[in-house]
Amino acid sequence: MMNIESIKVLQKELSSLIGVSGYEDDVSDFILKKIEKENLVDKAWKDNLGNILAVKEGTNGNNRILLDAHTDEIGFMISHIENKGFLRFVPIGGWDTRILLGQSVVIRSEPGKIHRGIIGSKPPHLTSLNERKKIVEISDMYIDVGMDSKEEVVKNNIVIGTTGTLFSPFAEFPNNMVRGKAFDDRTGCNVLLHIMKLLKEGAPVKDTLLFNFAVQEEIGGRGAITGAFNLKPTVAIAIENTTAADVPGIKEAEVPAYIGKGPAITVADKSIICSSKVNERLVKNAELDKIPYQIKKPMYGGTDAGKIHISREGVPSSVVSVPCRYIHSPTSLLKLEDILNTIRLIDAFIRNSANI
Numbered sequence: 001m002m003n004i005e006s007i008k009v010l011q012k013e014l015s016s017l018i019g020v021s022g023y024e025d026d027v028s029d030f031i032l033k034k035i036e037k038e039n040l041v042d043k044a045w046k047d048n049l050g051n052i053l054a055v056k057e058g059t060n061g062n063n064r065i066l067l068d069a070h071t072d073e074i075g076f077m078i079s080h081i082e083n084k085g086f087l088r089f090v091p092i093g094g095w096d097t098r099i100l101l102g103q104s105v106v107i108r109s110e111p112g113k114i115h116r117g118i119i120g121s122k123p124p125h126l127t128s129l130n131e132r133k134k135i136v137e138i139s140d141m142y143i144d145v146g147m148d149s150k151e152e153v154v155k156n157n158i159v160i161g162t163t164g165t166l167f168s169p170f171a172e173f174p175n176n177m178v179r180g181k182a183f184d185d186r187t188g189c190n191v192l193l194h195i196m197k198l199l200k201e202g203a204p205v206k207d208t209l210l211f212n213f214a215v216q217e218e219i220g221g222r223g224a225i226t227g228a229f230n231l232k233p234t235v236a237i238a239i240e241n242t243t244a245a246d247v248p249g250i251k252e253a254e255v256p257a258y259i260g261k262g263p264a265i266t267v268a269d270k271s272i273i274c275s276s277k278v279n280e281r282l283v284k285n286a287e288l289d290k291i292p293y294q295i296k297k298p299m300y301g302g303t304d305a306g307k308i309h310i311s312r313e314g315v316p317s318s319v320v321s322v323p324c325r326y327i328h329s330p331t332s333l334l335k336l337e338d339i340l341n342t343i344r345l346i347d348a349f350i351r352n353s354a355n356i
């Protein structure tokens, strides 16, 4: 079954898990358990880096189609513990430094305990007018977890290397819009899991389907490299979240994608010039099935496809993204229909991927 409700339920579950780059186990274990419990594919396993790889054998097709979505999210790592219990941190992935101050955070200490914190810096009452005009650097911020001493922090298993991210609970907005953290790229994971369900329930597909729920995208597509090498695809699509800057103050020419206009097909970003053959096939399927779609304006961002297309002897690849506002901020906003239409487009593509 695939509908707005099933998409929303899974989006909430995936979004609430914490999986900063390199520490994706909560997310990947959730995904692997789901695949195994629902018996969605022929084979699924966790590789040496932590990727969840999966294979669904085709009937008699020539292609091996890889669908990739990343499990990690941007966050931070504790780099120093002050004697009074305050934590210094370094970013993991590309945060907009301007929005960090005053945010609530969640820190995940082993074995899976969640602690709350607040990002602070020198209070405004104690800063000069000049200081207040400047952007506060991350190195001048700290996390306050309400603990009194370094000893108390360490006793709680918060150590150098412990990771965390900004706190942002899932919520429903009008018009099937939802808000939450880590939509980049739990949304892609949601799409892949729904595609697996459709494969299980629908007619058999000719081509072999390969899946990589990839680790460490946010720090350079590292899981995508080993996943693509292992799975040997002949065609690949990275399923992503992309910036929908359809908000006040942005010129039309500079809006990469729009909310509510369906999946955004990338022609080029900073990491890849997408395969025109794959894109032609995507567009053709969208038009045949009357699925709304949009072409994302170049050259914003980079994705796992940047690594996959130069794997082995080269893999014709593209990127299909769910448009999302406020990406790489504490909270993102997207429209559930855009996820639904992305699933529809990918499902149509894999059932009719000939001549690539």
Ligand code: CO
Residues within 6 Å of the ligand: 070, 184, 185, 217, 240, 241
């Ligand atoms: Co992403």
